[in-house]
Amino acid sequence: MGNCELTILIVEDDESIRNILKSFIKQHGYNIITANDGIDGYHKFREASPDLVILDIMMPRMNGYDLLSKIRGSSDVPVILLTALGKEKDQSHGFDLEADDYIIKPFSYPILMKRIEAIFRRNKKINTVDKNTALIFGDLRVETARAEIYYKEEQIKFTPKEYELIKFMLEHKNQVFTRTHLLDILWGEDYYGNEKVVDNHIKNIRKKLDMELIETVWGMGYKIAGRNQEAPKR
Structure with a gap:
């Protein structure tokens, strides 16, 4: 199960997917915040300082690529792009913008949880103090x-x-x-x-x-x- 002290921001304009994601991930012990478009997502990100962001790409007002760029302007928080855009050029662009993972719709909810948990495990290792100085x-x-x-x-x-x-x-x-x-x-x-x-x-x-x-x-x-x-x- 997840850590109830960790918060995940879900930015997704499809209400049904957004609600399913919220319900499913919340069952695994995480705090969930949602936004229905890119601008709303950026405001929620600034307000809540989440520990991970799950981000759709094709959204009104501000697309996911632009939102990811704005996030990377001030934060290295892990970001998972969750999108129907499956071409190699789309995935490459997402990683160029420093996404941590790229998941193509339709997707498996259990596998999504595995990826979320893997990201948190890796970040925990990174944030563990190393005895070596440099x-x-x-x-x-x-x-x-x-x-x-x-x-x-x-x-x-x-x-x-x-x-x-x-x-x-x-x-x-x-x-x-x-x-x-x-x-x-x-x-x-x-x-x-x-x-x-x-x-x-x-x-x-x-x-x-x-x-x-x-x-x-x-x-x-x-x-x-x-x-x-x-x-x-x-």
Whole structure:
């Protein structure tokens, strides 16, 4: 069962789906707040500071992509996109905007709960204080006790999953990990999504850092090399 201290915001314009989601997830022990469009959802998000957001994309007044962008402007709260848009380009755009998961309608309510619980488990691990003080790679410093990342002494904002990925890779420099391996380790065996979620998270990390950090090993996967080198200026 869930934690009654955790609050989930559901932003969905279809009243029947919204009510079913609310009833089903509430049965698992979570506090539920709902909104029926993007603008209402943003107001509820600002007021309630939820622990997770479940977000439809095709909504009136403000679509889910725009709402996710506004949320990411101030928060790294986990966001699940729940939508009928199933094309690869739609999913890729959602992950580019730093969604934590992307679920296509129609969907299984029990599997949705598994994904929600998996996200909360991962975030709990991230927020657990690490006895190590920092991981250093050139101008990059990961303060593990506070789950913060600095580049050239400037704090860079990462989502919980991006932070977890960077930290894991730094702890295993020079080792090559396939997408499947990273999914199993960082997303967990109960993750049912597309392995391209790994590529999208790494792409977002590269956008935020002006240095060569996670390298692609063609035909194999990804690694952090044991050298510290800034990326060439473009």
